[in-house]
Amino acid sequence: MNFRRMARALALAPIALCAALGGATAQERTLRVSLNTELQVLDPIVTTINATRVFSYLVYDMLFAIDGEGNYQPQMVETYTVSDDRLTYSFRLREGLEWSDGTPVTSEDAVASIRRWAQREALGVQIMRIAEGLRVVDARTFELKLREPYAFVIEALGKPGNVIPVMMPARLANLPANTAVPEVVGSGPFLFDRAGWRPGERATFRRNPRYRPRTEPASGLAGGKVVHFDRVDLISLPDQATRVAALQANEVDYLEIIAADYIEPMRRNRNITIAQPRGAGQIMAIVSLNHAQPPFDNPAIRRAAQLALNQEEVMASIGLPAGMYLSECRSLFMCDTATQSNAGADVFRNAGIERARTLLREAGYNNEPLVFLHSESSALLNPMGVVIADQMRRAGFNVQLATSDYATVAQRRLKRDPVSAGGWSMVNIIWNGIDLVNPLANPGVAYNCATHYSGWYCDPRQTELLRRLASARTAEERTRLADELQAAFHDNVNYILGGQFSAPAAYRSELQNVIEFPIPIFWNMSRR
Template sequence: MRRMLLAAALLAAAAVAPARAEEKVLRVSLNTELQVLDPIVTTINATRVFAYLVFDTLVGIDSKGAYRPQMLEGWEVSPDRLTWRFRLREGLEFSDGTPVTAADCVASIKRWARRESLGAQLLRAADSLQALDARSFELRLREPFAFVIEALGKPGHTIPVMMPARIAEAPADKAVTEIVGSGPFLFRREEWRPGDRALFHRNPRYRPRAEPADGLAGGKVVKLDRVELVSMPDQATRISALMAGELDFLEIVPFHFIDRLRRSRAITVANQRGVEQMVAILSINHLTPPFNDIRMRRALQAAIGQADVMASLGLPAGMAMEQCLTIYMCDGPLATEAGTEAYRGAGIARARALLQEAGYKGEPVVLLHSESSALLNPTGLVMADQMRQAGFNVDVRTSDYATAAVRRMSKAPVEQGGWNVMPIVWNGIDLVNPLANPAVANNCNEFNSGWHCDEQTTALLRELAVTADPAAQKALAEKLQAAFHRNVNYVLGGQFAAPAAYRSEVTGVVPFAFPVFWNIERR
């Protein structure tokens, strides 16, 4: 009987194998696991990747930083730049089969703006935002706002994705429970197995633009049947799976494997430049002692040495900078040295002296350490060691990134589950526009974990929002950076490349700061 059952099972497997073999599937391992499905309520990078699979945006940014119509057919602006009229492309549908309407867009923008600083500034300048007909909506401003299109095309965290109005009308402080988008892929929640894998099927209702794909802009043509995000926390296991063909794409290569993968003809290692690179950051809780005291933040600022933080990554030569003190990327158009005087003479000795001046009494400092992240594990350990050398009583709490990210939202005292500092990373693409740059843009935002708040920064952001002259914009960007360093919103850990790697039979990969999965083919 057992032999008969085995034979039947083998025959059944043989019958379905050809159909499965014909499917075009891309198996992907992200740097952190997908856990949160609403891109309005979190800044986790895995959720951003999810967002661009399932949702779409009105405006898309290309690889050169230009903003182009995406869901929009286009827009018109009045001569005084106070009235903006937008028109959707014809035939756009949500994954549930309902048409995308202007009312859906208005509701989605309003929900996003309740949570995101750039959106809040846009609507603060607005008299009204309303649908005109099924495909058109209008924004009327009380005063000029210089970054309307940049706001609607913001690629960074807290993304202005479009949802049906019935979903977008949900509170902005709670994740939506129903996932209905108009993006190139479908997500079926019933197939999702957290801790194992998430499946994304080609969306037959999606209507790509006619132009070639370029960054987040152009034609998002899906040439795969399915994308699978596979949970695989162990870094060495990811590399073995990629080499064996069990994975097709790694979001970030563990750095000590880069040279090995470059020598393999079966693997392509991406080449990151400019805004495709990343910045290591030490996020600070400004509400909870000891870093509610600016003197303690300045001691922390002096203690973190970028050269050692970057060395911990083990990157090949030329892939990391020993020091980068601008919040706009060292090779970016707004790069400046404004405010960097604070780093003169910085180091462990200076940090010790500042701690003594501040009257630090050895209170525990809780550092949230993300062991499963190829980026955050080494940088976190080095930052913790530097802090200890300076005299901080560091209490390292180790977990996976998703757990640490949830705890980072807590305002509780450390003895009640709170936190003080957490190593994170920023994508360079998020730092291009000062009004969207997380170093300063979330100033005084109650939803921004860390909760830094500086009156001078608030005034500068409001002035920048209405300034159209490029030279004046650059001068204000310099003042914003100076305010960042003075107030020590965060501590900069250094700029580096964190390349993806994929099987060489995978073609059509769109180069960008984070992975996107349209245009990809399998040879």
């Protein structure tokens, strides 16, 4: 690591943060946080950016939530029942829930929120496709009636990532699902100070006095979200060295992700705690291919790219200490989890640059330009992207790097246009492991043939497997179908798995009762 750069950043950090923290008062108990990406979009239905996910769990709540053991628990729901034929679900909301504007939360709000979410999310689309009705019964009760059983209704309503099924007032949820809502009105543990929001500088959240925590202990995203801070500031610090220096100087309390080359030095600092994520708490590096445009509209060319990627080289580029990454993981559902699978991994036999070169020639590749969207501003995506691009070039691809900041990449990857009209061919991204363990919610397969999800992969085999998995009655049948789904994923090359690794949080050791979870959580914790 560059200690001179770090020392300089340490000297400059207090200056930068004095400006960023301008609104705090001495009396407020303030938690100061630096996320890995900037908060730009305030609606989790229209984007999957991780900063928006963090925002969502601060200001919104959900019907169900996943706990630290991977189980789904009622959150805004008080009780629910499922009929013996698995076709009718009845939900009753907790008494006394309020929106941040003071109006009561009703079943009408819940029904409208589910309908809006279901327009944008794969599980929601699947449920509504077989729904006979979703109706209000009374002010606190609503009912979902299906034409055929669906195995993951509760998991869908509590899914922790991508398009999150947050609850909103009906007047907002009834607005178009492809446009961000104009107001932030939630029922979560914090209130967003929109008037004081300074994009690129600071976003402030204050404790919601109307929030009513559940009585159960907090676990993951579930249980009692008891808030001990008056205020949470998300502070924009784009430089990784500055972030670490600010943490050392006690100018920030919590880093969502600590850059790899600072982990070992920070482990020796008794004032800093480094999280230790494992299994579903880790991250999967992903290479997204544009199936809608050449050259990756050709499955044979996609397979050549898949065999060119060496996970160990990609993982080494991050600079993580030993034990924080796997040299190889071919499981779409994450390795070191109960859903780990080796199905379809035989396609990687004899993988490597030479085999990829051979497949590329056989596929008839004619040196078409491959536009690789490269996020230079990301401590994780930047080095991995450089290595992946080099591997593709060595395999014979005509790679053209389109380097920019992450926000620009995230926007451009939504374009379906040809390369000649500003489109793209390939981009490396990351997915949280907690989003991958459920096959029906896993974005690597769940958005099969969807027109609104970047990448636009479509495989009729997977459509049928998803349908059968959704109605599977036994755990054994679900496992078998998940294996078939993963094998089809590798064969069709929906995406390329780049490797599994930890991107740990780092925080001041005086913080206690921190819930270590793939998503930063700011309830339950307090300062000693």
